[in-house]
Amino acid sequence: MEPVVLQNMAAIAHLFSIIRDRETEYPEFSMRLSVLGSMVIASALEHAPFKNLTVQTPLEPVAVKRILEKDIVGIPILRAGLGMVKPFQSLLPNASVYHIGLKRDEETLEPDYYYDSLPKDLTGRTIFLLDPMLATGGSAVAAAELVSKRNPAAIVFCGIIGAPEGVKMLNTKFPEIPIYLGALDDHLDVTGYIRPGLGDAGDRLFGT
Numbered sequence: 367m368e369p370v371v372l373q374n375m376a377a378i379a380h381l382f383s384i385i386r387d388r389e390t391e392y393p394e395f396s397m398r399l400s401v402l403g404s405m406v407i408a409s410a411l412e413h414a415p416f417k418n419l420t421v422q423t424p425l426e427p428v429a430v431k432r433i434l435e436k437d438i439v440g441i442p443i444l445r446a447g448l449g450m451v452k453p454f455q456s457l458l459p460n461a462s463v464y465h466i467g468l469k470r471d472e473e474t475l476e477p478d479y480y481y482d483s484l485p486k487d488l489t490g491r492t493i494f495l496l497d498p499m500l501a502t503g504g505s506a507v508a509a510a511e512l513v514s515k516r517n518p519a520a521i522v523f524c525g526i527i528g529a530p531e532g533v534k535m536l537n538t539k540f541p542e543i544p545i546y547l548g549a550l551d552d553h554l555d556v557t558g559y560i561r562p563g564l565g566d567a568g569d570r571l572f573g574t
Contacts, residue, residue: 367537367541367542367543367544367545369528369533369545369546369547369550370409370410370544370545370546370547371547371548371549371550372405372406372409372546372547372548372549373547373548373549373550375405377405378402378405378548378549381398381401381402381548382402382548382549382564384398385398385399385402385526385564385570386562386563386564388565390570391573392570392571392572392573393573395570395571396449396571396572399449399450399498399526399567399571400449400450400452400453401453402526402548403449403450403452403453403454403496403498403524403526404453404456404457405548406524406525406526406546406547406548407450407453407454407457407494407496407524407546408457409546410494410522410524410544410546411433411457413492413520413522413544414433414434414438414492415433415434415437415438415492415519416431416432416433416434417431417432417434418430418431418432419432433458435458435459435460435461436460436461436462437490437491437492437519438458438461438462438491438492438493438494439461439462439463439464439488439491439492439493439494439518440454440455440458440461440462440463440464440494440496441463441464441465441466441484441493441494441495441496441509441513442454442463442465442466442496442497443466443467443468443495443496443497443505443506443509444465444466444467444468444481445467445568445571445572446497446498446499446566446567446568446571447465447466447496447497447498448571449498449567449571450496450497450498450524450526451463451496454494454496464482464483464484464485465481465482465483466479466481466482466483466484466509466512466513467479467480467481467482468480468505468508468509470502470504470505470558476504477504477505477507477508479508479512482512484512484513484516485516486516487516487517488513488516488517488518489516489517489518489519490518490519491518491519492518492519492520492521492522493513493518493520493521493522494522494523494524495509495510495513495521495522495523495524496524496525497509497523497524497525498525498526498527498567498571499525499526499527499528499560499567500523500525500527500528500529500532500533500536500545500547501528501529501531501532501554501558501559501560502529502531502532502535502554502558503531503532503533503534503535503536503539504535506523506525506532506535506536507535507536507539507540510523510536510539510540510543511539514540520542521540521542521543522543522544522546523536523543523544523545523546524546525545525546525547525548526547526548526549526567527547527548527549527550527551527560527563527564527567528545528547528549528550528551528560529550529551529552529553529554529560529561530550530552530553531553531554532554533545533547533550551563
């Protein structure tokens with residue numbers, strides 16, 4: 367499945383011009399990334415469960431389409447994924463949020479699992495995996511493997527920036543998972559960083 371990439375939108379391009387800039391300090395980086403996250407997640411809600419109903423406006427009844435927020439779960443991949451929780455909750459305040467802790471081993475580039483708060487059963491729930499970076503794809507695949515054991519109805523990946531290698535890996539392991547990205551960059555370097563990229567999203571989000 368080809369990823370949905372939003373980078374040609376004027377607003378997305380503008381935001382990337384700021385978060386890619388190494389001179390952008392972390393309070394502004396965090397704020398701008400949050401706005402980008404809202405736009406990516408909003409696009410991915412194409413895959414959200416919904417119902418058709420009629421509501422009464424102050425003037426007359428009207429047919430509407432309402433997302434079933436309580437059937438949706440947001441799962442940020444720690445720690446950088448925390449930067450996408452606020453936009454997720456702003457769009458879907460009635461959705462649950464659980465966490466998965468994965469840290470990349472800087473020598474092997476493999477994900478190191480250390481925490482999750484997932485319930486034992488996610489039957490019927492649509493899962494939004496939230497991680498700003500889709501680099502090697504290792505963390506996304508590891509998270510999807512953990513979640514898929516809980517029997518979700520569907521999984522959707524939402525990221526800010528990705529590399530072709532990460533998209534390919536996630537597609538290979540989980541071809542049914544839609545991928546939404548703000549930008550798809552050129553390649554990974556030998557240290558596993560996305561190029562041209564924006565640096566380490568977690569460090570830049572939290573000023574570390």
